Structure formats: structure tokens, C-alpha cells
Amino acid sequence: MILIRIALRNLRGHWVKGLIVGGLLFLGAALVVVGLSLLSTIDRSMAKSIVGSVSGNLQVYAKDAKDKLTLFAGMTDGTEIGHVEDFAKVRQTLEAVPGVKAVIPMGTDVAMVYGGNVLDVKLDQLRAAEKGKDKDKSKVVRAHVRKMVGLLAKDLDRMSDLRAVKNMSDETKQAIADVKQGGSDAFWASFDKDPFTALEFLENKVAPLGLNADMIWFRYIGTDLDRFASNFELFEVVDGTQVPKGQRGFLFNKLTYEETIKHRTARRFDKIRDRLAEGFTLKRDEDLQQWRKLNKDQMREITYQLDDRTEPMVRQFLQKHLDNSASAIEVLLAQFMDINDDNFGARYTAFYAGIAPHLMLYSVKIGDVMTMKGFTSAGYPTTVNVKVYGTFRFKSLDKSMMAGGMNLIDLMSYRDLYGFLTADRKEELAKLQAQSGVKPPSHDRAEADLFADADDEVEELPRAATVVAANEVGKTNSEWPAAVAAAPAVESGFDEFAKVDMKASAKKYGEDLFGRVYAQPDIDGGVVRNAAILLHNGIDERQAKLAVQKACNDHKLGLQVMDWREASGMIGQFLFVIYAVLAGSLFIIFFTAMVIINNSTVLATMERTREIGALRAIGAQRSYIRKMFFVEGLVLALLFGSLGSAFGGLVVAFFNAKGIAAFNDVFVFLFAGPRLYPTMSFTHVVVALVVVTVVTLFSTLYPAWLATRVTPLQAMQDAE
Structure with missing residues (x-):
């Protein structure tokens, strides 16, 4: 108690220096409280955004992947992540791990959709009117088409004026000639004689050059749509409907739909x-x-x-x-x-x-069947037709392109688009082989034929096998049979497909595809690229990660595990950047405080030589003098540290009431909404007081050591 009274008296006697030092401690404590409150709140918000939207708590992907899985990568970043060959086994194994709620199959890629143009739409309407013999509608639409072709011809004329005709390619010259023909009076005067031939000319020669044609690139996730919707808590349908359970379909993210399709x-x-x-x-x-x-x-x-x-x-x-x-x-x-x-x-x-x-x-309307163009895992171009059922959003993340850039497609269509063999493709291959009598070579035989020497005898497969192999590359389920049907005729005179109605088969196959309902084993029983693991509430992510990795190793799944921070790439590491900035700011403040505390205490020690010497003369030990300085530092730290913590708490309370606005779409994602509402815990105050106290006591070590070196003789000499 005596030491505390001495400390308070000394602080009053050197109040100017005490205020300077205390002000720095006040600022440091306030910054620690506010900073930790912001960091903890952002961490929870990021977890809510990332875990609740696309990543889950954990992600698993191939152990031998060349690239690191990054869910929020650019269009071409992190593409070589390998494949999960047997997802059904992976799901069964990992969902048996204690604490695991669900394992959701995934695959992320980019695709392009040709949004079409108004001319395409009007030509479709004109064809429908001609088929239905609706003369009134045909007259209105025909006038509009003629107007659009005329405008297109004028635009091409302006382009040809800017570019010398001699520098134009033959294709460009022919395109200009086709458009001019489509806009001529003679063309439209003869339209009624053979409207469908005229329409075919307009559709094939003129429409591809039409205005307002959009090539729309977007990122998408192939997944089990029903299980995705039921397990990711931020997901909700905005327009249209959810894709029916077990069927093929596509959902646009509402933000992507408004920003690119509109x-x-x-x-x-x-x-x-x-x-x-x-x-x-x-x-x-x-x-x-x-x-x-x-x-x-x-x-x-x-x-x-x-x-x-x-x-x-x-x-x-x-x-x-x-x-x-x-x-x-x-x-x-x-x-x-x-x-x-x-x-x-x-x-x-x-x-x-x-x-x-x-x-x-909207260039693609809800209910439309759109053609998505992408590339297989081997790099071949491919397409797949898929019906758009609606739009969705992740709650509170409407304005963030980080979450709004992700669209959803069913897993079966994704496998087609990415070049994985699906149950549909296997079934169609089996039908074609049965109808044509062609049997595929065994794996060993195919490899031997591929690497045979020139002198080796190689068994030639029937022509049909060659046609199938050539046309299968880059074709989707719906295109594949038609591609085979369109293959060149065989010069030998033997037609393996003479008894096979390929066009009818392709048409029926395309019609059945959208209405087909896939059983869960069909959806699970195939290849995926990665999988999200969602945990039950209250499960420790670190322990769960270790348990999942152990299960992968024990069952030889060939998978590696990462948490949501790692899977989200730079977005997930953003918190560490904030930590670094906060740590740097605190280091500067507290280093400055240490220097000032040290210097001021050294000066105070020199000024108090007589006082310290007198205490030594009446029997005070060096340990007592040391304690006296430490108590003074402790009182200073606790007093101003408490005031700083209280002020920091008021700042946090203010922002909790008002919210901190997210100033761009990245921060909307990080804040899990348009505003962040920070909260403070008692732990933050304790940490602030401990940090301030440690810094202060460390700063008094040297002055306290100097004070213990003062002797009564030195005090008397100073007095003289």
C-alpha cells in the first residue's frame, strides 16, 4: 500500500511526463480493443460468407493435384486440381467421420453463352408465324426483320468505307453481299414464294452478323443442386424455381444475371x-x-x-x-x-x-434452353444444352461479385461439359454399339495398336468405330448421335448404320434428357473435381480437418484436405493482412511509448537521486527500490490502459449501433453484408491491459536498474 501511495505521489509530481506516457498507453489500449473487435467480427463474417456460400468448412481434392485448389481464382487460375474418381465412396467414408454434416460434390469452371441477338429472336418468331399461317403477325415481324437487316447493311457499308475493299477477305466481301441481298427489295418481293428458304438464308447468312450479339463468359459450379440448396444456409432462390430434384438444369446468380445478361x-x-x-x-x-x-x-x-x-x-x-x-x-x-x-x-x-x-x-430468359460452350479437361471445345430454371442469391451478399460471380449447374451436365463420362453417355454408347455391331477394343489392345510399329499387323476396326471416335471428341450427349449420323459415307459401300435411324435417335435423346430424373447413385457415382465438407455446429474445424485427413489416408482415397481460409485463396488470407497492419501499428505506438517511458523514467531517476539515497540510508533494499519503480509503471499502465480500453469499448459500441459500410463488393463479401457490426468481448479488454502492462514494465527495467545503483553517499554529494 505504501508503494502505491509513493507511486501516486511521484506521478502527481511529474504529471506532464505522466500524461505524455499515459496518452500513448491510452491510444495503444484503445487500438488493441478496437482492432481485436474488428478482427474477430470480420473473421466470423468471412466464415459466414465463405462457409455458407460455396466452400463449406473444409474442402477435399486430389492429393496429386498440380495446382492448389482456389475457389475464388481467376478465369484460368488453379485449374490443374486433379479429379476425385469415386465420389460415392468419398461421400460414404467422410460422412461417417464424427462431426461431418454433409459432403457436397463440386467442380468449378468457366463457360461461354452466346446470348443471341434480336434478329435471331425475330427470325424465330417469323418462322413460327409462317408455320402457323398467322398472316397478321408475319406481316409485323417481317417488317421488323427487314428494318433490322437494312440497318445492318448500312453499318456494314460504313465499315467498308473505312476499310479499303482490296484489304477485305473474301469471307468479309461475301458477308456484306449476303446482308445486302437480304435487305434488297427483290429478296422481300420473293419472300412469299418460298418463305422457309428465305428464312434459312437469313438465319444462316445474315443473323450471325446481327447487332447486339453477346458472348457472355461466366464462372459456374457443377454440383448436386438439391443437396447444395439444403446444406448451404445462405442459398435462396430469387426468380423462377429450384431445379427439380435429380434433373438437369442451370441457375444464374442474380447478380450475374443482372450485370451480364440484362x-x-x-x-x-x-x-x-x-x-x-x-x-x-x-x-x-x-x-x-x-x-x-x-x-x-x-x-x-x-x-x-x-x-x-x-x-x-x-x-x-x-x-x-x-x-x-x-x-x-x-x-x-x-x-x-x-x-x-x-x-x-x-x-x-x-x-x-x-x-x-x-x-x-434479358438475352437469356428464365425457362430458355441455352447452349453453354466450354472446354473439356483435355482442352477440347465442347457444348451442352441446359435449361435455365431461375436465379438465386446468397443472403446478404447481393452486391458482392465475389459471391455473385458463382452460378450453378447440375452435376450431370457439368460432367458432360467438362468431358467426364456420364451414365447417359455410357448408355448411348452401349446402344450405338449394339445397333451397329461394333465392339470397342480392350484397353490393352488399344494401347498396343496405338504404339504399333509400321510393319506390325494391326486389326482394322470397322468404319463405324472410326466415325464414333472422331466425332465423340468435343461433343455433348445430345450432339454425339447427330454427329455420328452426319459422318461421311463409307466408300466401301458398307454402311454400318443403315438400319439405325440416327436422326430420330438424336431427337428423342435430346427430348428425354431434360425430363430424365437421375437417382442419387447416378449423381454420386461419377467423377468430381473437389468436394465441400460441412460440419455440425460447435465442431472444432482443426480437429475435424485432422479427422477427415486421417479417414482419407486410412481408406486410401488419395485426397488432401484444406480449410475454408486456404480454399478461398487471397480472400481467406485477407484477415492475416489486417492482423499484420494492426500489429505494425501497435508496434510503432508501443515502441514509441517504450522509448518515451524509458527516457522519462531515466530522467526522473536522476532527479530523484536524493529521495532514493534517503530511502537507501534508512534501510530500503535494492529490491524495494526496484518494486517501487515497477509499481509506478503498473499504476500508470492500469490507469491509462483501463481508460483506453473503456474508450475503445465506446468506439466499438458506436460502430455496432451504426455499422461500418462496405465500400466495395469485396468488403460486402468480407463483412457478410453491406455493413459490419463489430462486437467486443471481455477477452479483448484483458489482452489490451496485458499488452499495455507488459510494455510499460519492460520499459522500466533499465531505469529501475539505475535506481538500485544509487547509494546514500551519492545522495549526500548531490545535496552539497
Whole structure:
């Protein structure tokens, strides 16, 4: 108690130095509390985002993989991760590990979808009208198609003016000639004589050059969609429906759907709305001004889609909304697109009320069957047709492209697209072999034939086997039979497929594919690239990781295990970056505090030589003097450390009430939502006080040592 009273008296006597040192300790303690609170909250939020969306608690993939699995990699990063050959065995083994809730098959890749263009859509409508002999509809659509072909011809004329004809390839010259022919009066005058021949010409020669054609690249996950939806807690369907259990299908992420599939003008209107909501203004923000300019410059993206029926409706709407009697749709649209901070709200509402309903708002609509183009594991191009059932989102992550960039496809279609042999393909191969009488060579025989010398006798397979092998590469289930049917005729005069109706087989196969319901053994019984492991609540991830790895080793699954931080790549390591920044800041603060505490205490020791000498003269031991300095440091640390911790707690409470806004889509993902609400625990306060106390006591070691060297004789000499 006496030491504490002496410490308080000395602190009052040197209050200026005490405040300087205490201020640094105050700041350090506050920073520790706030920093640890933020870090722990971000860690929980990241776990919620990553574990609850795509990764699960753990990931397993091939032990001999060339690359490290990275779920949030770029388009081509981390692609050589090997394969999990027998997922059914993997699932059965790992779900038996205590604490494991579910094992979900996965495979991540990129694909391209050709979004088509308005001309494609209108030609389909025109063909349907001609087949149905709907003269009124045919007349309207025919006029629109002729208008679009005419606009395309004008665009190509401008291109040819900019580029010398002599520098054009023959293909380019022919394309220009085809478009001009499709827009000529003679072509349309003869349309009624043979409409389907004319349509075939337009579809094959003109439509591929049409405006508004989109090549859309996106990232997707092939998985068991039903089990994915039931086990990842952040998943929810937004538009449309979930893919029926056991069937093939595709789900767009809502953010991807809005950012890439939507009409460009509508997309820019949405971006302007969102940015204005963030507090930016059209008057000052360059991005907003650029989007406004693009909407004004690219009005043809709207007029190109309007036909003789819809254009008058849009014109009348704009005339009423703008109070302008102009008859030219271009003039009205130019005025409408001239937005500012005052009129944007009304224009945005008007766009979706009077213009958007007459546009092809999405190039791929829910319910459409789209053709996905990708590459097999061997690098061959391949395609697969898949039905779009709807859109989904991960709750609270609507604005984050980290989560919004992931779309979902069923596992069977994924295997087709990636080149894995599926049950469908095996079944179709077996049917073709049975119908044609062709038997595939054994593995050993095929290898011997492949590496045979020139003089060796090699058994030649029937021509059908060659056709099958050549056309199988890069073909999907639905394309494969048709590709065989389209193979060149055999010169020998023997046709192995003479009794096989390949076209009928291909058509029936394609129709049956979307309605087929796969049993769980069919879904599980195949190749996947990796698998997510979800744990029951309260299970320690480190212990579970060790248990899963042991199970993989014991059952010779050939798999390696990583936690969600490792699987998420740089995103998962972000927390360590924050730790490093916080540690660096604390090091600077506390190092400065140590230097100041050390210097001020040394000076105080020199000023207190008489006092220390007097204490030594009346019998105070060196250990007592040392304790006196340590108690002074301890009082200083506890006093200002407590005040700093309390202040840090108030800061955390303030941000917990208000939230910290995520300033870009990456932080939306890290915060598990648009705002972060940090929380503080008693542990954070204890850590802050311990750190401040240790730093302070360490800083007093040298001054305390100097004080113990003071003798009564030195005190009397100083007095003289």
C-alpha cells in the first residue's frame, strides 16, 4: 500500500511526463480493443460468407493435384486440381467421420453463352408465324426483320468505307453481299414464294452478323443442386424455381444475371440508380456522366428492338411523359436520356413502365434452353444444352461479385461439359454399339495398336468405330448421335448404320434428357473435381480437418484436405493482412511509448537521486527500490490502459449501433453484408491491459536498474 501511495505521489509530481506516457498507453489500449473487435467480427463474417456460400468448412481434392485448389481464382487460375474418381465412396467414408454434416460434390469452371441477338429472336418468331399461317403477325415481324437487316447493311457499308475493299477477305466481301441481298427489295418481293428458304438464308447468312450479339463468359459450379440448396444456409432462390430434384438444369446468380445478361441500357439505368443512392451526383461524378453519355449515344439498342407494333406505343408514352409532340422516336429518346440529378427518379420509373416492357430485357430468359460452350479437361471445345430454371442469391451478399460471380449447374451436365463420362453417355454408347455391331477394343489392345510399329499387323476396326471416335471428341450427349449420323459415307459401300435411324435417335435423346430424373447413385457415382465438407455446429474445424485427413489416408482415397481460409485463396488470407497492419501499428505506438517511458523514467531517476539515497540510508533494499519503480509503471499502465480500453469499448459500441459500410463488393463479401457490426468481448479488454502492462514494465527495467545503483553517499554529494 505504501508503494502505491509513493507511486501516486511521484506521478502527481511529474504529471506532464505522466500524461505524455499515459496518452500513448491510452491510444495503444484503445487500438488493441478496437482492432481485436474488428478482427474477430470480420473473421466470423468471412466464415459466414465463405462457409455458407460455396466452400463449406473444409474442402477435399486430389492429393496429386498440380495446382492448389482456389475457389475464388481467376478465369484460368488453379485449374490443374486433379479429379476425385469415386465420389460415392468419398461421400460414404467422410460422412461417417464424427462431426461431418454433409459432403457436397463440386467442380468449378468457366463457360461461354452466346446470348443471341434480336434478329435471331425475330427470325424465330417469323418462322413460327409462317408455320402457323398467322398472316397478321408475319406481316409485323417481317417488317421488323427487314428494318433490322437494312440497318445492318448500312453499318456494314460504313465499315467498308473505312476499310479499303482490296484489304477485305473474301469471307468479309461475301458477308456484306449476303446482308445486302437480304435487305434488297427483290429478296422481300420473293419472300412469299418460298418463305422457309428465305428464312434459312437469313438465319444462316445474315443473323450471325446481327447487332447486339453477346458472348457472355461466366464462372459456374457443377454440383448436386438439391443437396447444395439444403446444406448451404445462405442459398435462396430469387426468380423462377429450384431445379427439380435429380434433373438437369442451370441457375444464374442474380447478380450475374443482372450485370451480364440484362439489356445494356437497363443495366446502366440500374447502375446510375445505385450510385446516386450512395451519395454521388450526376453533376460531379465522372462514372455517372459516362453512363448517361453511353445511354444517349447507344439509343439504337432500343430502336433496333421496336417494330411497327411497339414503336408507336413507346412513342406515345414518351410524348406524354415528356410533354413533347415530336414524332421521331430518336428525338424523343434523346430527350428522355438527358437525365440529371433532379429528373432521374422519374425517368427511371418511366423507363421500366413504358419502354422496358417492349424490349428483350434479358438475352437469356428464365425457362430458355441455352447452349453453354466450354472446354473439356483435355482442352477440347465442347457444348451442352441446359435449361435455365431461375436465379438465386446468397443472403446478404447481393452486391458482392465475389459471391455473385458463382452460378450453378447440375452435376450431370457439368460432367458432360467438362468431358467426364456420364451414365447417359455410357448408355448411348452401349446402344450405338449394339445397333451397329461394333465392339470397342480392350484397353490393352488399344494401347498396343496405338504404339504399333509400321510393319506390325494391326486389326482394322470397322468404319463405324472410326466415325464414333472422331466425332465423340468435343461433343455433348445430345450432339454425339447427330454427329455420328452426319459422318461421311463409307466408300466401301458398307454402311454400318443403315438400319439405325440416327436422326430420330438424336431427337428423342435430346427430348428425354431434360425430363430424365437421375437417382442419387447416378449423381454420386461419377467423377468430381473437389468436394465441400460441412460440419455440425460447435465442431472444432482443426480437429475435424485432422479427422477427415486421417479417414482419407486410412481408406486410401488419395485426397488432401484444406480449410475454408486456404480454399478461398487471397480472400481467406485477407484477415492475416489486417492482423499484420494492426500489429505494425501497435508496434510503432508501443515502441514509441517504450522509448518515451524509458527516457522519462531515466530522467526522473536522476532527479530523484536524493529521495532514493534517503530511502537507501534508512534501510530500503535494492529490491524495494526496484518494486517501487515497477509499481509506478503498473499504476500508470492500469490507469491509462483501463481508460483506453473503456474508450475503445465506446468506439466499438458506436460502430455496432451504426455499422461500418462496405465500400466495395469485396468488403460486402468480407463483412457478410453491406455493413459490419463489430462486437467486443471481455477477452479483448484483458489482452489490451496485458499488452499495455507488459510494455510499460519492460520499459522500466533499465531505469529501475539505475535506481538500485544509487547509494546514500551519492545522495549526500548531490545535496552539497
